[in-house]
Amino acid sequence: MSPRASWAIMRHEFRVMLSDPSTVIFVVLIPLLMVAIMKELFATALRAQGYESANGSEFGIPAMAVAFAAFGVGYAGFTFFRDHGWGTWDRLRATPVSSVDIMVGKVVPNVMITVVQLLLLFGLGGPLFGLVVTGSWLALIVLILVLAVSLSAFGMLVTSVARTMNQLNAVGSVGGMGLALLGGAWVPVETMPGWAQAIAPAMPTYWAMEGFRKVILESGGLDAVLVPSLVMLGFGVLFTVLSAWRFRFEETKVYYG
Amino acid sequence: MLHIEGLRKSYGEQQALLGVDLDVSEGEIVALLGPNGAGKTTLVSIVAGLRKADGGVVEVGGVDALSRSREVRRMLGLAPQDTGLYPVVSVRQNLRLFGELSGVRRSALRQRVDEVAQALAITDLLDRQAGKLSGGQKRRVHTAIAFMHRPRLLMLDEATTGADVETRGHILDLVQRLAEQGSAVLYSTHYLAEISSLPATVAILDRGRVIARGGVAELVSAHAEPVVELAFHGDPPVLADLAAERVDGDRLRVRAPDPAALLVAVLPTLPPGSLAGVEIVRPDLESVYLALTGRRYQEADAAGAREPADEGGGAGVSAS
Ligand SMILES: Nc1ncnc2c1ncn2[C@@H]1O[C@H](COP(=O)(O)OP(=O)(O)OP(=O)(O)O)[C@@H](O)[C@H]1O
Ligand SMILES: [Mg+2]
Numbered sequence: 001m002s003p004r005a006s007w008a009i010m011r012h013e014f015r016v017m018l019s020d021p022s023t024v025i026f027v028v029l030i031p032l033l034m035v036a037i038m039k040e041l042f043a044t045a046l047r048a049q050g051y052e053s054a055n056g057s058e059f060g061i062p063a064m065a066v067a068f069a070a071f072g073v074g075y076a077g078f079t080f081f082r083d084h085g086w087g088t089w090d091r092l093r094a095t096p097v098s099s100v101d102i103m104v105g106k107v108v109p110n111v112m113i114t115v116v117q118l119l120l121l122f123g124l125g126g127p128l129f130g131l132v133v134t135g136s137w138l139a140l141i142v143l144i145l146v147l148a149v150s151l152s153a154f155g156m157l158v159t160s161v162a163r164t165m166n167q168l169n170a171v172g173s174v175g176g177m178g179l180a181l182l183g184g185a186w187v188p189v190e191t192m193p194g195w196a197q198a199i200a201p202a203m204p205t206y207w208a209m210e211g212f213r214k215v216i217l218e219s220g221g222l223d224a225v226l227v228p229s230l231v232m233l234g235f236g237v238l239f240t241v242l243s244a245w246r247f248r249f250e251e252t253k254v255y256y257g
Numbered sequence: 258m259l260h261i262e263g264l265r266k267s268y269g270e271q272q273a274l275l276g277v278d279l280d281v282s283e284g285e286i287v288a289l290l291g292p293n294g295a296g297k298t299t300l301v302s303i304v305a306g307l308r309k310a311d312g313g314v315v316e317v318g319g320v321d322a323l324s325r326s327r328e329v330r331r332m333l334g335l336a337p338q339d340t341g342l343y344p345v346v347s348v349r350q351n352l353r354l355f356g357e358l359s360g361v362r363r364s365a366l367r368q369r370v371d372e373v374a375q376a377l378a379i380t381d382l383l384d385r386q387a388g389k390l391s392g393g394q395k396r397r398v399h400t401a402i403a404f405m406h407r408p409r410l411l412m413l414d415e416a417t418t419g420a421d422v423e424t425r426g427h428i429l430d431l432v433q434r435l436a437e438q439g440s441a442v443l444y445s446t447h448y449l450a451e452i453s454s455l456p457a458t459v460a461i462l463d464r465g466r467v468i469a470r471g472g473v474a475e476l477v478s479a480h481a482e483p484v485v486e487l488a489f490h491g492d493p494p495v496l497a498d499l500a501a502e503r504v505d506g507d508r509l510r511v512r513a514p515d516p517a518a519l520l521v522a523v524l525p526t527l528p529p530g531s532l533a534g535v536e537i538v539r540p541d542l543e544s545v546y547l548a549l550t551g552r553r554y555q556e557a558d559a560a561g562a563r564e565p566a567d568e569g570g571g572a573g574v575s576a577s
Contacts, residue, residue: 004357005358008354008357010359019346020345089341090302090357091341093306094305094335095359096360
């Protein structure tokens with residue numbers, strides 16, 4: 001592994017991303033719109049759970065943040081398919097960089113973009129919707145980091161099995177949405193049917209929501225997010241190992257069709 | 258510099274390389290010729306570590322390319338057949354990225370970008386978005402990338418396809434300069450004519466095998482003879498004792514190691530007034546290809562594009 005090569009690829013990936021910032025803007029604006037629209041609904045649900053003074057953003061912001069971050073797992077894979085479409089994948093592979101350098105160079109920017117997206121949403125939650133974080137911001141940031149890592153790793157896994165862009169879109173975006181839905185990021189877990197509640201903990205998103213609830217509503221600190229963070233990190237490691245095992249660098253991915 | 262022995266590769270049922278042997282020395286330019294589907298791209302892809310070989314030996318600078326690909330890729334520059342550029346960033350960024358990944362030091366990067374850009378006449382394009390260039394301009398940038406780190410083994414896969422005369426000239430010049438500095442060059446092309454403007458030797462790949470290897474003059478004299486073409490008014494006469502082939506209805510082609518002697522012998526035997534014209538066709542690489550495969554280069558190309566399993570024969574001079 002060569003940090004210099006990964007770093008060069010990372011800088012390049014950012015340059016490519018910034019050449020078209022529309023998606024980044026999209027994944028921040030739409031969740032804010034969703035919170036604005038569903039805030040009252042969420043407030044009712046929270047008050048029913050005993051959070052008397054809740055205004056809805058305490059669930060709405062983390063929920064939409066997680067949902068849209070999960071929705072975006074396809075972007076992690078997109079950077080690979082794009083290179084196949086541009087003919088640059090083989091060019092990258094013909095340079096002396098290792099496959100790990102390429103992976104790190106491509107995935108880390110995705111993690112960072114996800115982190116920025118999440119931070120923006122939580123940051124704007126206060127001024128726009130009166131979100132009050134009763135616990136530790138540091139704990140919140142730890143959750144954001146491990147969530148971004150586990151979702152990007154999930155994106156890698158999807159990329160490793162998808163051969164066409166359509167498959168990536170289907171499994172990535174729709175699968176990501178399922179991940180968020182089942183993890184309790186669209187509606188609170190408590191309001192879901194029993195079977196759904198039973199499988200929710202198998203989703204990394206569930207643990208993110210669990211951690212955010214403790215920090216935002218129950219004054220949680222670092223100790224409170226320890227378990228959720230470790231579980232998410234575990235998911236991240238699992239997804240990474242699986243995708244490393246499954247990823248075929250010489251496979252030709254189909255960008256169109 | 259490049260040593261290939263018994264290299265085999267198939268894609269499922271489709272056999273691409275059936276035991277390729279090829280050596281390229283330092284400072285040598287080898288033109289890799291062969292019709293569509295001959296296996297040229299498969300060959301360079303395996304050397305560059307992009308495809309896995311089924312068997313055989315590939316060494317670059319004495320290093321086993323099949324097991325120590327990364328080490329080999331440090332020595333190697335490849336411009337693949339399909340143009341590959343990041344379209345949303347500038348030409349300069351493309352050159353810098355691949356230069357840096359290929360090991361050009363960052364302090365030397367700017368100067369190297371300028372040098373390569375100048376050699377390929379893309380200096381004016383450096384700050385344009387790569388995706389907004391014309392096809393031929395993209396081709397120049399695409400090819401330029403392979404030169405960034407002055408590779409010891411340069412492989413260009415049909416670099417001049419779609420390039421205008423000027424671009425082709427720039428590319429050939431740069432290839433020659435790199436070879437003069439001691440690099441080995443493997444240069445695949447469909448333009449037989451451009452090989453004569455390079456101090457190159459030739460390897461002809463056909464259906465997964467190298468069927469001829471050597472200097473242009475050497476191959477031509479070994480495998481092909483001049484041909485005399487006689488055109489007639491109306492039906493050509495029958496020439497006694499000569500294996501003549503009738504082409505285009507009213508023409509005869511005759512193989513002739515010594516065209517002058519042939520003409521002296523044949524002309525007096527022709528019916529008066531029947532001869533419309535005489536042409537002496539000097540052998541070239543095209544004739545070598547024809548002699549070796551029984552197919553014309555261009556026709557083989559067209560056939561290869563349609564159906565690789567077209568078994569020899571068909572067009573061509575009748576065996577003599
Ligand atoms: N990815 C692939 N999957 C299956 N078969 C392939 C693949 N790539 C090449 N082939 C087959 O292998 C053979 C050699 O192909 P290759 O691309 O190496 O030829 P080439 O000499 O580069 O041809 P061209 O002049 O058209 O570029 C062909 O029969 C081709 O159909
Ligand atoms: Mg080819």
